[in-house]
Amino acid sequence: MNALQDPKIEGVAISAPGGKTLLRLLTCGSVDDGKSTLIGRMLYECGAVFDDKLGALDRDSKKFGTQGDSLDFALLVDGLAAEREQGITIDVAYRYFGSARRKFIVADTPGHEQYTRNMATGASTADLAILLVDARKGLLTQTRRHAFIASLLRVRHIVLAVNKMDLVGYDQTIFEDITQSFQTLAQGLGFASITPIPVSARDGDNIVARSTHMGWYAGPVLLEHLETVQVGPQAREGQGFALPVQWVNRPDLDFRGYAGTIAAGSIRVGDRVRILPNGQSSEVARLVTHDGDLQLAAQGQAVTLTLASEVDISRGDVIVSGATSARQGLELSAHVVWTSETPLRLDNRYVIKLATGQANADVVALHRVIDINSFEARAVSEVPLNGVALVTLRVDRPIVFDDYARNRVLGGFILIDRLSNETAAIGLVNSDALADLARASGWAEQVERRVIGHIGVAGSQARRRFLRSLVADLLVAVLLAGALGFWAGSLPVGLVLFLADLIIRSLVRALCRRWFRPSEGVSDGGGI
Amino acid sequence: MIQLTHLQKLEAESIHIMREVVATCDKPVMLYSIGKDSSVLLHLALKAFYPAKLPFPLLHVDTTWKFREMIEFRDRRARELGVDLIVHINDEGVKAGINPFTSGSRLHTDVMKTEGLKQALDTYKFDAAFGGARRDEEKSRAKERIFSLRSAEHRWDPKNQRPEPWSLYNTRKRPGESFRVFPLSNWTEADVWDYVALENIPVVPLYFAAPRPVVERDGTLIMQDDARMVLLPGEKVEERMVRFRTLGCYPLTGALESQATTLEAVLDEMRSSRVSERQGRVIDNDGAASMEQKKQEGYF
Numbered sequence: 058m059n060a061l062q063d064p065k066i067e068g069v070a071i072s073a074p075g076g077k078t079l080l081r082l083l084t085c086g087s088v089d090d091g092k093s094t095l096i097g098r099m100l101y102e103c104g105a106v107f108d109d110k111l112g113a114l115d116r117d118s119k120k121f122g123t124q125g126d127s128l129d130f131a132l133l134v135d136g137l138a139a140e141r142e143q144g145i146t147i148d149v150a151y152r153y154f155g156s157a158r159r160k161f162i163v164a165d166t167p168g169h170e171q172y173t174r175n176m177a178t179g180a181s182t183a184d185l186a187i188l189l190v191d192a193r194k195g196l197l198t199q200t201r202r203h204a205f206i207a208s209l210l211r212v213r214h215i216v217l218a219v220n221k222m223d224l225v226g227y228d229q230t231i232f233e234d235i236t237q238s239f240q241t242l243a244q245g246l247g248f249a250s251i252t253p254i255p256v257s258a259r260d261g262d263n264i265v266a267r268s269t270h271m272g273w274y275a276g277p278v279l280l281e282h283l284e285t286v287q288v289g290p291q292a293r294e295g296q297g298f299a300l301p302v303q304w305v306n307r308p309d310l311d312f313r314g315y316a317g318t319i320a321a322g323s324i325r326v327g328d329r330v331r332i333l334p335n336g337q338s339s340e341v342a343r344l345v346t347h348d349g350d351l352q353l354a355a356q357g358q359a360v361t362l363t364l365a366s367e368v369d370i371s372r373g374d375v376i377v378s379g380a381t382s383a384r385q386g387l388e389l390s391a392h393v394v395w396t397s398e399t400p401l402r403l404d405n406r407y408v409i410k411l412a413t414g415q416a417n418a419d420v421v422a423l424h425r426v427i428d429i430n431s432f433e434a435r436a437v438s439e440v441p442l443n444g445v446a447l448v449t450l451r452v453d454r455p456i457v458f459d460d461y462a463r464n465r466v467l468g469g470f471i472l473i474d475r476l477s478n479e480t481a482a483i484g485l486v487n488s489d490a491l492a493d494l495a496r497a498s499g500w501a502e503q504v505e506r507r508v509i510g511h512i513g514v515a516g517s518q519a520r521r522r523f524l525r526s527l528v529a530d531l532l533v534a535v536l537l538a539g540a541l542g543f544w545a546g547s548l549p550v551g552l553v554l555f556l557a558d559l560i561i562r563s564l565v566r567a568l569c570r571r572w573f574r575p576s577e578g579v580s581d582g583g584g585i
Numbered sequence: 586m587i588q589l590t591h592l593q594k595l596e597a598e599s600i601h602i603m604r605e606v607v608a609t610c611d612k613p614v615m616l617y618s619i620g621k622d623s624s625v626l627l628h629l630a631l632k633a634f635y636p637a638k639l640p641f642p643l644l645h646v647d648t649t650w651k652f653r654e655m656i657e658f659r660d661r662r663a664r665e666l667g668v669d670l671i672v673h674i675n676d677e678g679v680k681a682g683i684n685p686f687t688s689g690s691r692l693h694t695d696v697m698k699t700e701g702l703k704q705a706l707d708t709y710k711f712d713a714a715f716g717g718a719r720r721d722e723e724k725s726r727a728k729e730r731i732f733s734l735r736s737a738e739h740r741w742d743p744k745n746q747r748p749e750p751w752s753l754y755n756t757r758k759r760p761g762e763s764f765r766v767f768p769l770s771n772w773t774e775a776d777v778w779d780y781v782a783l784e785n786i787p788v789v790p791l792y793f794a795a796p797r798p799v800v801e802r803d804g805t806l807i808m809q810d811d812a813r814m815v816l817l818p819g820e821k822v823e824e825r826m827v828r829f830r831t832l833g834c835y836p837l838t839g840a841l842e843s844q845a846t847t848l849e850a851v852l853d854e855m856r857s858s859r860v861s862e863r864q865g866r867v868i869d870n871d872g873a874a875s876m877e878q879k880k881q882e883g884y885f
C-alpha cells in the first residue's frame with residue numbers, strides 16, 4: 058500500500074496539501090451584477106494571477122475593458138472570445154486558488170437567463186454560493202431563480218454579496234433593505250447559513266481587505282468568511298454502502314471484478330452484499346487496487362471489488378450492503394431543471410442516466426411548474442428552457458435510485474433527448490415532494506390533476522389521442538347498440554349494450570396500456 | 586469514516602472518468618504527449634483498469650521536433666509497461682517541409698499537431714481521446730467540459746456545451762462525432778507535481794536542471810537539441826543550467842535557468858514562481874484568443 062491509499066487519514070474537513078481544507082463554491086446572480094469581476098479581483102488579491110497573465114490583462118482591459126484604462130478584472134475569468142467581445146459570461150469557468158488557510162475551487166457562472174443551465178452545472182458540486190446583487194437594482198427575477206436552483210441542488214450556504222456599493226454612496230440602508238428582502242425570499246429555501254456582505258468588486262472593498270468607506274459594516278469581509286465558514290462533511294455517517302457498477306473488469310476467465318466509485322457508506326472484505334435490482338446476494342472477497350488489496354474502502358473511492366460467488370452483474374447494477382436507502386423501481390418523482398430549447402412535453406420520451414444506470418424514460422405526469430417569482434406551483438402542459446418542474450418518470454427497466462437529499466450520486470440524474478442527444482434536463486429525485494404537494498393542495502386541484510392525467514392537457518398529443526379514441530368508441534358503440542337493439546326490437550337493451558360496450562372497451566384499453574406498455578430496449582455500453 | 590485527502594479525491598475522480606469512457610465508447614485512445622501530465626494520466630489509467638491491461642492504445646502525434654530525450658523516454662516507458670503505442674506523423678507536412686523555424690510556430694502547430702491529430706483519429710476511427718489538459722492552464726481551458734464533444738470535423742463549439750452536473754456525463758453522440766476527455770481537468774500544476782512525488786511517477790529528465798546547450802532568441806532560451814537549429818548571426822550556443830516547465834517541440838519551448846535538480850527543488854521553485862506554466866510556450870502567445878481558436882479547429 059502506498060501513501061495515497063492510507064485509510065488512516067481522517068478528519069472532518071477534506072484536507073488539502075499542507076493541511077489546508079478545500080471549499081467548493083460558485084458565484085451566481087443576475088447578469089452584470091459583477092460576479093466575474095469579484096472572482097477576478099479575489100484571484101488578483103490572493104496572488105493567484107501570474108505576472109505574465111497580469112500583463113495580458115492590462116492589454117485586454119484596454120482592448121475590451123468596460124472600465125476605461127483601469128483593469129477589468131472580469132477579463133481574468135471570461136476566457137472565451139465571445140465573452141470578451143460581449144462583456145458577458147456564457148459558460149462556467151473553474152478557477153483554483155488558495156489563501157493562507159484554505160484551498161478554493163470556484164465556478165464563476167453566467168447571469169444571463171439563457172445560460173441558466175451552466176449555472177446549475179456550477180452549483181451541482183458546490184458547498185457555498187456567493188449570490189451577487191447590484192445595489193442599485195436589488196433582487197431581480199434571475200436572483201430569485203439562482204437562489205431557488207441553489208436550494209434545489211442543496212447548496213447549503215449563501216453569501217449575499219451586495220455589490221457596486223460605490224455606485225450608491227456606500228449607503229447602509231440600501232444594503233439593509235436588500236438583506237431584508239432576501240431573508241424574506243429565502244424563507245423555505247432551507248439554507249443553513251446566509252451571510253450578507255456589502256462589497257465593491259471593482260474597487261476591492263470588503264473582498265480581501267476591509268473597506269474604508271463602510272465603517273458601519275462590522276461583519277466579516279468576503280475572503281475571511283470563505284476561509285472560516287464551516288460547511289460540514291458531505292458524506293453522511295451511518296449510511297448503508299452503495300456501489301453503482303461502472304465497468305466489469307474481466308481480463309481473463311479467472312478474474313471478474315466490479316469497478317466503480319463508492320456512492321455511500323463503506324465496505325470491508327467479508328461483508329455480505331446484495332445486488333440491486335435483481336436481489337441476489339454474495340460476500341465481498343477482495344478489494345483490489347493496483348497498489349495492493351484493501352481491507353476497507355469508503356465513499357468517494359474508486360475501487361474494484363470481487364465477490365465470493367458467481368453472480369450476474371452488469372453496468373448499472375448497484376451493489377449494496379447494510380441499511381441502505383437505495384431502492385429500485387420503475388417510477389420516480391423528481392424535480393427537473395429543463396436545459397433544452399425544446400420544451401418538456403408529456404408525450405416525449407427521453408433517456409435517463411442516473412449514476413451508472415441508463416433506461417428509456419417517459420414523463421408520465423407533470424405535476425407542477427414552479428413559478429420563479431412566487432415559488433408557487435402552476436399546472437401547465439409543458440416546461441420551457443430553464444423552467445423547473447415536478448414530474449413523475451416511468452422507466453422501461455428497473456433503475457436503482459435514492460432521494461437526492463440523501464445521496465447526490467444516486468439521486469441526481471440527467472435526461473437526454475433521444476434524437477439530438479443533448480442533455481435535456483438536470484433532475485433530482487424527490488419522493489416526498491408529491492406527498493407534500495397533495496397535502497398542500499385542495500381536493501378540487503387533486504381531482505383536476507387526476508382527470509388531466511387521464512385526458513391529457515388541452516392541446517397536447519395525449520388530449521388529441523384521448524379525443525380521437527373517444528369519438529371512435531362512441532361511433533362503434535352507437536352502431537353496435539343500434540344494430541343489436543334493432544334486432545332485439547327493444548330500445549333499453551340497445552342502450553344497455555351501448556353503455557356496456559363503452560365501459561368495457563375503455564377499461565380493457567386502460568389495462569392494456571398499463572400492462573403491455575411496449576418497451577424499446579436501449580443499448581447500453583457499446584458505442585452510444 | 587474515511588476522509589479522503591485532496592489528491593485521493595482527484596485520483597478517484599480521474600479514474601471514474603476513465604472508466605466511464607471505456608464503458609460507454611467504442612474505441613478510445615489516450616493522447617500521450619510525454620510530458621508530466623501525460624505521465625500522470627498514464628499512471629492513473631494503469632490504476633483504473635488493474636488488473637486488466639490498458640483497454641486502449643496510446644497515441645503520440647509526433648511533430649518530428651520533440652526533444653530527443655522525450656522520444657527516448659516515450660519508447661522506454663511503452664516497452665517497460667507493455668502498452669500499445671501508436672506514433673503518427675503527418676507525412677504530408679513533412680513532405681511540404683513544414684518546420685517551426687521557417688514556417689512559423691502557428692503553421693507548424695496547425696499542420697504537424699492539429700492536422701496530424703485529426704488524421705490519426707480519422708484513420709483509426711477513435712471515438713474518444715483522453716488528453717492531459719487541465720483547466721488551470723489557460724483561460725479557455727477553464728471553460729471546457731470534462732467530456733468535450735467534437736463534431737465529425739473535430740470542431741469544438743464553446744458556446745453550446747452540454748451541462749455537466751455532478752460527475753454525470755452525457756456520453757451519447759452521433760456517428761462521426763467524438764469526445765475529447767480530460768480526466769485531469771480539476772488538477773492544478775501543483776497537484777500534478779505533488780502526485781508525481783507521492784506516487785514516484787517517472788518523468789522526462791528535462792524537467793530537472795542540468796547543463797544544456799541553449800541559445801537566446803527573442804528573449805527566450807531555446808535548447809539546441811540537434812543540428813537542424815541553425816544559428817542566426819550574432820547568436821551563440823552557451824552551456825547553462827536550465828530546466829523546462831512544460832515540454833513540447835524544442836524550438837518552441839523556452840527553458841528556465843534553474844538549479845533545481847531534484848523533485849523537491851522543482852516543487853519549491855514552482856510554488857514561488859510568479860509566471861505561469863505555459864509562459865514558455867511560444868504558440869500560446871500568438872493572439873489573445875489563440876488557444877480557443879486552435880481548439881475550435883481541432884487542436885487538443
Ligand SMILES: Nc1nc2c(ncn2[C@@H]2O[C@H](COP(=O)(O)OP(=O)(O)OP(=O)(O)O)[C@@H](O)[C@H]2O)c(=O)[nH]1
Nearest residue numbers: 088089090091092093094123145146168257258259
Ligand atoms: N462601479 C462598479 N462597477 C462594477 C462593480 N463590479 C462590477 N462592475 C462592472 O459591472 C459590469 C459587469 O461586471 P461582470 O463582472 O462582467 O458581471 P457578471 O455578473 O460576471 O456578468 P455575467 O457573467 O454576464 O452575468 C462590468 O462593467 C464591471 O466592471 C463594482 O463593484 N462597482
Ligand SMILES: [Mg+2]
Nearest residue numbers: 092093145146
Ligand atoms: Mg460573469
